[in-house]
Amino acid sequence: MTTVLLACAGALAVLMVGAWLVSLRIKDVSIVDPIWGYAYVVVAVVALLAGDGDEGRRTLIAVLVGLWGLRLGGYLTLRKLRESGEDYRYVEMREKHGDAFPLVSLGMVFGLQGVLVLVVSLPVTGAAVQDGGLGLLTWIGVALWAIGLFFEAVGDAQLARFKADPANEGQVMDRGLWRYTRHPNYFGDFCVWWGIYLVALQAGAWWAVIGPLVMTQLLMRTSGKDRLEKTIGKRRPGYEEYVRRTSGFFPAPPKSPLARKT
Structure with a gap:
């Protein structure tokens, strides 16, 4: 080692x-x-x-x-x-x-x-x-990795396409995967590294959990979600409303107008 x-x-x-x-x-x-x-x-x-x-x-x-x-x-x-x-x-x-x-x-x-x-x-x-060898936990990890890569790659592609349209300048991206989570790319990274950890866990490297834990901290707190959202509400009209109806990290159906009032 x-x-x-x-x-x-x-x-x-x-x-x-x-x-x-x-x-x-x-x-x-x-x-x-x-x-x-x-x-x-x-x-x-x-x-x-x-x-x-x-x-x-x-x-x-x-x-x-x-x-x-x-x-x-x-x-x-x-x-x-x-x-x-x-x-x-x-x-x-x-x-x-x-x-x-x-x-x-x-x-x-x-x-x-x-x-x-x-x-x-x-x-x-x-x-x-x-x-x-490779066991069931390995393939569960690979499946989780694949879900993460999908969210990250598709989310990034959707955002790039949105930004490329001049009509969207200054607007909030709330389409595609961004309708279900405000950070599909960060959620994707989260799944990728927990999936890789499951592959390592199958091999007995349980102590390597510190790796995905640190990545989770980076994505959700230190340099990811929380840091980005400190100022974005001031730069994007309508972002606060987007926050109210959209999950902050883990994908979930958007909240209805009625649910947001209760």
Whole structure:
């Protein structure tokens, strides 16, 4: 286990330091967002190669994480290419820290994200060193992963199509999957990582539960749902009404006007 963790940590360090050097060159730290998805693919590949556990399970997890990470990384890369300038979060950080920002960004942005990827990926690294075959729990995990990937991919595609229509500028996206949850993409990530954990749990890596727990915290509190909704109501007319009728995270039928008054 230690060998696999160190190999993954080393690969992530190379990736994040390399991305940081590029960010200094182009003066844009927000390239770290697309790197987030690709970093998990790096961990999955390293765990596949360095692990000595059941080969079938290592391969399965590498495929699951690879498909998820490449889709997410590709989506965020295309979104980044369509945008101009640095994300406002990093602009504020750059202004706050001044000349110290390069080193601050190495630790607080690239370094922190590398550590988070390593922690969230504990089901990947944990399962890579366990023996035993694939069982019922594995396939339940794969099914949950598939549901998550569907919600994330379809939700992102629906949102991108909505934003591409000039007539929707400043409007609230409340169609498709967004009619049933305000964050189908975050819910999708949630399902993906709990599904991967079930595959690891089948192998006996019960302690790797810290990975999906940290991802859940990120999605629902730290950098996901709660953080996004702090200001979006002021920027999107009608968002407060959308909040009243639509589930915040787990998909559910929209509330009726009558139900909202009671």
